[in-house]
Amino acid sequence: MATADFVVIGGGVAGLSAAARLARHGRVVVLEAEDALGYHSSGRSVSFSHYGIGDETVRALTSHSRAFFEAQPEGFCPTPVAWIAPTLYVATEEMLPTLETLHARMAPFTAAIEWVGPAAMTDLCPILRTGPGAIVRGVLDRSGLKLDADALVQSFARVVRGTGGQVLTGQRIAAIERRGADWLARAEKGEEWTAPVLVNAAGAWADRIAALAGVAPLGLQPMRRTIIVVDPPAGADVSGWPFVLTAARDFYFLPEAGQLLASPVDEVLDDPCDAQPEEYDIALAAHQLEHYTTLAVTRIAHRWAGLRSFVADRVPTAGFAPDAPGFFWLAGQGGYGFQTAPAMAEIVETLITGGAWPAALAAEDITPEKIRPERLAAGMESVSAG
């Protein structure tokens, strides 16, 4: 049996970024069930940071996290983990009120947004279908950030290992029990780890991990999202094209590695699993791409699906379980686990070590009460009732 100060279950971006902060305070062991880090949600993300998603708290967490991405710590990663990439929210005539609301909600967080018309939009992305009956207006945010998901996951893991901590793959936790003042986590293979603090960062499986420990669930809802990869128009250099999202949230696409990724922005309730794309959602992604752009989809080069897991209010949760000392929740990152990871990792460190709440978080109106599991008591009832 190995002992540590902190055992973290889950080798996705949430667990690893938190582990990297906790490694400043003691010995950390990260336990990942799969043979590779980031195998589930973190490896299936389009990993963008933008203000067009989530509520005020999520936007504030996104804003707070930017400093980390823009000026990554010395030695963190040999390559940049983020680079500026524009985000363009587009609207048909019917979607204009929604776009106005989105603009009003984003404006406090970025000075780089402006209204754009059809000509400016097709300058940025020539395949957009603009004009009457199609896209008529847009909001361009030049401050979007494309994140390198794999570089982030691997770099956080390197930080943990660099402090003498361990990041172990192929260790699926199958049992959790109290051992005196500690938690004991036992893997399927029989190995055991104990620590006074156990961080549950198991993504879609976080409620299942809680069940192993006899802790009340948060009411997590894993939602499947589908991505297809298609070839851009022959000869087109798509590298400078924006991340394009419809105000109605029924479609997005973005360039990546010379190809285009597109999604029907599906949110289909699923069980925690190795998510696979459904034929319907693949076809819908291709249909929406042809509907909102002039591209003819002749070949789908690749497709995948991943889970985005939410609690009732869709705000990520971090905090000790009210019913189990030392059991710490880090779950419900939804569709913003990358763009909020640095802020959430700082929150985890603060709440676990009992440090003073960071003034910069307070200034952005992020309070522990907005993040802690206790806030979900009412929400959990409404989720189970609905």
Ligand SMILES: Cc1cc2nc3c(=O)[nH]c(=O)nc-3n(C[C@H](O)[C@H](O)[C@H](O)COP(=O)(O)OP(=O)(O)OC[C@H]3O[C@@H](n4cnc5c(N)ncnc54)[C@H](O)[C@@H]3O)c2cc1C
């Ligand atoms: C298609 C798609 C697009 C997205 N786009 C964006 C985006 O643009 N920007 C953004 O910020 N976010 C985006 N997201 C969301 C983001 O990917 C997630 O919020 C984030 O990856 C969640 O990280 P996680 O570490 O909580 O979960 P995961 O990466 O799923 O990690 C949890 C880990 O826990 C492990 N685990 C589970 N049970 C056990 C066990 N018993 N023992 C040991 N380990 C266990 C799992 O194997 C898994 O690796 C997107 C997600 C998807 C699917």
